[in-house]
Amino acid sequence: MKKQSIRFKNYFYTFTLLWLLWYAFTTSLQPAELTVGAVLSLFVAWITVKYFDCCDPILIYPGRIVYFVGYFFVFLRALIKANFDVARRVINPKLPINPGIVKFESKLHNRFAKMVLANSITLTPGTLTVDVIGNTFYIHWIDVKGGDPETAYKEIAEPFERILLKIYG
Amino acid sequence: METVLLILHYAGLFLILLGSVFLFLGALGIYRMPDLYNRLQAGTKASTLGAMSTILGVGLIQPSWFIKLFIIVIFIALANPLSSHALARASYKAGVKPIITSDTDEYAAVADEAGRPKTEKNTQTL
Numbered sequence: 001m002k003k004q005s006i007r008f009k010n011y012f013y014t015f016t017l018l019w020l021l022w023y024a025f026t027t028s029l030q031p032a033e034l035t036v037g038a039v040l041s042l043f044v045a046w047i048t049v050k051y052f053d054c055c056d057p058i059l060i061y062p063g064r065i066v067y068f069v070g071y072f073f074v075f076l077r078a079l080i081k082a083n084f085d086v087a088r089r090v091i092n093p094k095l096p097i098n099p100g101i102v103k104f105e106s107k108l109h110n111r112f113a114k115m116v117l118a119n120s121i122t123l124t125p126g127t128l129t130v131d132v133i134g135n136t137f138y139i140h141w142i143d144v145k146g147g148d149p150e151t152a153y154k155e156i157a158e159p160f161e162r163i164l165l166k167i168y169g
Numbered sequence: 170m171e172t173v174l175l176i177l178h179y180a181g182l183f184l185i186l187l188g189s190v191f192l193f194l195g196a197l198g199i200y201r202m203p204d205l206y207n208r209l210q211a212g213t214k215a216s217t218l219g220a221m222s223t224i225l226g227v228g229l230i231q232p233s234w235f236i237k238l239f240i241i242v243i244f245i246a247l248a249n250p251l252s253s254h255a256l257a258r259a260s261y262k263a264g265v266k267p268i269i270t271s272d273t274d275e276y277a278a279v280a281d282e283a284g285r286p287k288t289e290k291n292t293q294t295l
Contacts, residue, residue: 024240082214083191090198090211099207100271122250123217128210129250130257130276138279140206140257144271 007049014045014052064167071163078124078159085125089142100144104153106135106161113168120160127156177229184226192219204268205260213253220245261285 022037089096108114118129118137126142137157145155195215202208221242228238261267261276264286 021240024236027236079214079218083194083218086198086211086214087191087194090194090201095201095203097202097207098271099204099267100269100273101267101276102273103275118254119247119250122254123214123246125214126210128206128213128257129254130206130261131279133279138276140210140267141271142207142210144273 010052011045011049014049015041018044067163067167071160071167074159074163075120075123078120082123082125096143098143099140101130101138101140102144102149102152102156103136103138104149104157106137106157108135108161108164108168110168113164117157117160117164121156124156124160174232177232181226181229184222184229188219188221188223188226190219191215191222195219205265206257206267209253209257213249217245217249220249 018041019037022041023034026033026037106114106117108117114132114135118132121127121137121139122129128140128142129137130140131138139152139156141152141156145151192215195212198211198215199208202211224238224242224245228235261280262283262285267274
């Protein structure tokens with residue numbers, strides 16, 4: 001019985017998200033547009049509902065939104081830094097890289113939070129997520145500063161995970 | 170109103186220029202880096218920020234498109250790292266050896282257990 005209600009809830013969220021997306025793209029309130037959007041959203045939701053695992057309404061509490069905005073700025077800063085990092089390495093004639101693959105354990109449990117962390121790591125300076133198995137992240141690091149998991153965790157994941165732990169905790 | 174539009178226009182042009190510079194550096198990175206994984210590194214970061222910046226620049230020049238372009242930017246920010254992660258994982262498991270100069274390859278054991286085909290060690294130098 002419980003499983004049934006969770007499924008319905010996910011169905012509802014997927015549908016709402018897709019419909020809002022449709023509205024944002026068409027930016028028209030004509031009934032015909034909205035109906036087509038609703039039908040398509042239902043169809044897509046029917047296919048994708050089993051993957052939907054991200055957006056409980058608990059995420060819209062004000063405290064969490066503050067953290068989301070904070071995360072966005074931390075992420076943007078890391079992304080810009082990453083680009084200058086790439087530029088620095090590419091322009092240097094000696095190509096200063098020292099690649100290796102390190103691993104570390106994450107403290108996150110939520111699947112969506114782990115996805116966000118993995119994506120953020122890929123976009124931060126010199127790191128690329130190769131695989132995530134359970135809570136273990138395998139990271140290709142372009143300039144290894146220390147092969148043990150603790151150093152890797154401190155250098156790569158800490159600033160993001162601190163905020164994600166506050167949101168998903 | 171006119172001045173605001175003018176300022177937005179020039180801000181947009183600046184963002185497009187910045188985006189093209191980053192995209193160019195990313196392309197240079199793909200050309201210069203020695204193996205697949207390092208190329209992915211350069212390619213992902215540069216193409217994400219480059220494309221985001223260019224698209225936002227277009228949005229500033231043409232403000233009525235801004236919402237749609239912003240959704241596209243979010244989509245790029247989500248999809249780009251996912252695709253490069255999938256590429257890296259698939260090629261590692263298919264036996265494409267990375268160049269490792271720092272003696273740490275924690276993933277090799279996992280990939281071997283998953284049945285990675287045996288290939289020659291990548292002895293290419295940097």
